[in-house]
Amino acid sequence: MTTPAPVEDPSFSLAGTREPPRRVLMKGNEAIAEAAIQAGCDAYFGYPITPQAELLEWMARRMPEEGRAFVQAESELGAINMALGAGAAGARVLVSSSGPGVSLMAEAMSYMAGSEVPMVLINVMRGGPGLGSIGPSQSDYFQAVKGHGHGDYRVPVLAPSSIGEAMELVATAFELAEHYRTPVIILADGIMGQAMEPVEQHYRTPARQTAAWALTGADGREPRVVRSLHLAPEELEEHNAHLQEKFHAIAEHEVRWAGERLDDADLVIVAYGTAARVARTAIARARAAGLRVGLFRPISLWPFPSAELASVADRARGLLVVELSAGQMVEDVRLAVGGGIPVAFEGRTGGMVPSPDEVVEALRELDATGGPLRRRRVRRRPPIPVSGTGHLHPHEPMAEPETGHDALSIFGDDAWMPHWYTVPVPTRPTRNGHGRGQGRNGSAERRPDDEGGSR
Amino acid sequence: MERSIVFAGFGGQGILFAGHVLAEAAMNAGAEVIWIPSYGPEMRGGTASCTVIIGDEPIGSPIVDHPDVAVVFNPPSLAKFAPMVAPGGVLIVNDSLVEAPSGRDDVDEIRIRCTPLAREAGDDRLINVVALGALVARTGLVPPDRIREALHAIVGKKRPDALAVDLRAFDLGMAAVASGPREAAGRAVAEEATAPL
Structure with a gap:
């Protein structure tokens, strides 16, 4: 079985x-x-929250200097819904918070995924659950990768392991967000947020991807619709099929990972972010003690580099997952390797960070219990070429969905609205070929089964 | 190779600043470095610490279980960090505030009365810079000129008037450590680091 060539840490593009x-x-x-x-x-x-507060502070000072918009919202709910609005208008939008705040943003994440509004959300993770602690943590993996809002959707999740990498991934995140019309999460932790490291100040400005769908004012052109409401089941299923097609494309093209010292490794640590750095030190110590250990570091947590990890696992005796959590990514690791190899876990919670010696101890246990090295012959789908350096895989852009009216999905025709709230909308053909009524609220002209218009 | 340094004391004693100056100096000397504060509700009067790791390769674990050097400015910090210093490491104690013995006989312990030296330099708050001078003189982790440069860059930008006092405090701290760097903990990491005195 071939193993994809591990890439070194992503380097900056010039x-x-x-x-x-x-x-x-x-x-x-x-x-x-x-x-x-x-x-x-x-x-x-x-909205301020430790340990990401300096991000907001920096933006408060710098964005007005650049003549751009900075809003400290009244709450995380306000912030994310402002982002929804600005994103729908085609702006390149950033929101940041930490776990408790990101939980509050869950609803809007679902709306943005459903109405395909690009946005970058940075979560500088702290200890949870609940208000938890302000210490560094990786316990929001489930939230970022599996969770936040309701409905069938996924968002790309990128996990930097150094400050320099975080800077590059910010540009990548904007690229992905606009290319695929999706929210993108950057999952950092308290240490990534609070530490200082030397960084090279070259920045990347991704080319703007024409927002042919953005609500920029319909003067002189057909109005557009950005919405997540599709009341007709057939229409919503069609929309879901479109979304799923997009998620498959992302899973196909946007896997990112990095490997270190995997050439001769028969034990492999799987870790991301700060945990990967602890692992790096542990690997050096374990190798000094005679264990052959390598590092598999997912950079995209979704899409998870499953096929790539499976290939690496085929050459190993055991995997050790290290996280600043009670064990979340370990589930995806077990899914990826399919039970054919021991998968051990080492983690700390609550804002604690595993020490390199704790990881070395876990490696020793794994070494003692791990099975003999078997070159297994399990056929899996061939590994996807690694695009570990953060460049988009070139391929055809997604087909633009048809658009109709300039209207957000927040008020669908059947949603509750204040009795005085009416929006005069001219009658136009929609994607279903229906006309629509004049009023939005209790309009006598609207039939219950009329699925046209803004929902 | 990596060397880790912990600064610890009361909030307001310039703990994070001392680490910042050391990190900046190490970076400018060509080393890899990471600076991590204990962040949170640690304002003036609380406890604060920061960790600086200097290396010749990208830094791995940001969490240090056994620092090579600890600089402690108050009694709680001595109690917490003195037992953690790696055997053969360096422990620098602010003797103006810490009376208790460290209880370690396997580390290179340096006790400095930081406050009188800081006062002599012109500002008795600068115990952090005095201790930094002692640290550099004893360990040779970075060349003293790199520290002076870093003070220029960090202090000089905001408060040029304070720079001269900082530089004096640093020199007094250096001079207070009579003997040169010991091999134990102080092997220079930065390529331009000083030779033993």
Whole structure:
């Protein structure tokens, strides 16, 4: 079985570099914020929470300097819904928070995924559940990868392991968001946010991807609709099929991971973000003690590099998953390798970080209990070529969905509205070929089965 | 190779600043470095600490179980960090505030009366910079000129008037450590690091 060549840590692309790189010491939160500004972020909405507060502070100072929009909202709910509005209007939008705030944003995430509004959301994770602690944590993996809002949807999740990588992934996230018309999450943790590291100040500004769907004012053109409401089951199923097609394309083309010291490894640590850095130190110590250990570091948590990990696992005796959680990504690792190899777990919770020695101890246990090395002959789907350096896989852009009216999905025809709320909308043919009524609220002309118009 | 340094004391004693200056100096000397604060409700009067890791390769674990060097400014920090210092490491104690012994005989313990030296430099708040001078003189982790440069970059930008006092405090801290760097914990990481005095 072939193993995809592990890529080294993603290197910066020189494309789009505006000034010669110079190393400066930057705090993670601030570096991420500046990278977003340099990536062309038009609008930032946020609400303070530790450990991401400096991100918001940096934006508060810098965005007005650049003549762009900064809003400290009244709550996380306000922030994310402002982002929905600005994103629907075609702006390049950033929102940041930490776990408790991201939970509040779950509803709008679903709406944005459903109405295909691009946005980048940064979660600088802290200990949970509930208000938890402010210490670093990776316990929002489920939330980011499996969870947040309701409905059949996925969003790309990118996990940086250094501040420099976080800066590059911010640009990548905007690219993905606009290319696929989707929210994208960057999953960092308290250490990534709070630490300072030397970074090279070259930034990337992704080209704007024409927002042929954005609500920019219908003067002189056909109006457009950005919405998640599709009351007709057939229509909603069609919309879901379109979304699923998109998610398959993302899963096909946007897998990112990095490997270290995998060439001769018979034990492999699987870890992302800060846990991967702890693993790196543990691997050095374990190798000094005679264990052959390598690192498999997912960078895209969704899509998870399952096929790639399976290929690596085929050459190993055991896997050790290290997380700053009670064990969340470990479930995806077990799914990926399909039970053919021991998968051990080492993690700390509550804002605690595993020490390298704890990880080495777990490696020793795995080494003692792990089965003999077997070159298994399990056929899996062939590995996807690794695009580990954060460049989009070139392929045809997604077909644009048909559009109708300039209207958001927040008020569907059947949604509750204040009695005085009426929006005069001219009658136009819609994608279903129906005309629509004049009023939106209790209009006598609207038939219950009329699925046209804005829902 | 990596070397880890912990600064710990009361909030307001310039703990994070001392680490920042060291990290900036190490970066400019060509080393890899990471600076991590203990963040949270640690304002003036609470406890604060920060960790600086200097290496010749990208830094791995940001969490240090056994720091090579600990600089402690108050009694609670001595109690917490003195037992953690790696055997053969360096423990720098602010003798102006810490009376208790460390209880360690396997580390290179340096006790400095930071406050009188800071006062002599012109500002008795600068115990952090005095201790930084002692740290650099004893360990040779980064060249002293890189620290002076970093002070220029960090302090000089905001408060040029304070820079001269900072530089004096640093030199007094250096001079307070009589003997040169010991091999144990202080092997230079940065390529331009000083030779043993």
